[in-house]
Amino acid sequence: MIKLIASDLDGTLLQNGAQELTPRAVKLIHEITQKGIHFAAASGRQYDNERRVFHEIRDEISYIAENGSLCIHQGKVISRGVIPDGLVRRILDEIKKCPGFEIVVSKEDACYIEDNDKEFVNHIVNVMHNTTKIVDDVRDVEGPVLKIAIANMASHDMEGYLKHLREMFASEIKVVTSGHVWIDFIVPDCNKGTALMKLMELFGVRPEECIAFGDQYNDVEMLEAAGISYAMANAVPGIAEHADYVTDSVEDVLEEILRSL
Template structure:
């Protein structure tokens, strides 16, 4: 007889609905019950690893994490799989976003995200609202760990910039 070994769930829009920032305590009880039965719960999200660990703090050591839209997988505190971006393409994307006066760039690593903020409010948003672990660096091109995910933030939304970036990078990245 086959039995369930792993249950994965998306976070935003699934376990966190309508802009809620914290998980219902019942979820932790269910995860604990799964753990007791030998079933691994995996939190799947576009979020950073440290962000997810904080969100699942009561059961943080008992679950697996699929982070950054599948770029990183953690289990028992170890990164067990990692998708790395091509360095040349990543650097071109970082430079392009940095040169856009209306954009902020975020480079994701294993356990932190790196920024060189143009505006202090961007850093505050990432740390206080999003709850990411953020490292401010002088130059994003000098980060020593591999690039796993690069994100652009546009204060007024992405609509007016979407086509420009799609035309430039569509064949190279997803």
């Protein structure tokens, strides 16, 4: 029997750039939690942002935020990971050498950005509705830092720069795509998979009793940690190889699960 379901948000539960859940998704997740099945939102987004997305049922679910650097259940931190201060500085110094990339430095209380690009600021503050603080230079933000993310809003070809960053930092930190214009730096030894395993341990759930959904490389460990995993049909190339099934819709699968209970 399924006892825990974890789903990525952007590109998975939220399709086509949506910033709100469909009424159907809210209804299905509520019904699932009422049946005693745990549900976890698993995203590169910040915790505050995830709670806004799930505002109608925000206290019914658990949260894996910042790509697994923060895991929270019923307001209690289950696990937390931070990037070493020296590594944060070296990453930010390197990114600053390449024009065109906007930087998000995430701490537990807020994400920190610079006011360089009005479109980017608007996206973070008014589209994503992140809890945000604007600073003159993100390199001046004091830790602990949970995640660093960079975006090039004008480019959908990130492969060359991603390769460069991996060559420089892959021995110290995981560098992954997290959407078409995003690259994330994930805390060493922390990812959505490790956070999901913390929740499985907390709830006494075996892997075969857990389902996960994802579409990006920051979902791989989560898909592999769950006993049953779904890659989205629109996932980036290679993700389906880490999943048991492919689906067009998380909602359809949730509906099937409810019918089977």
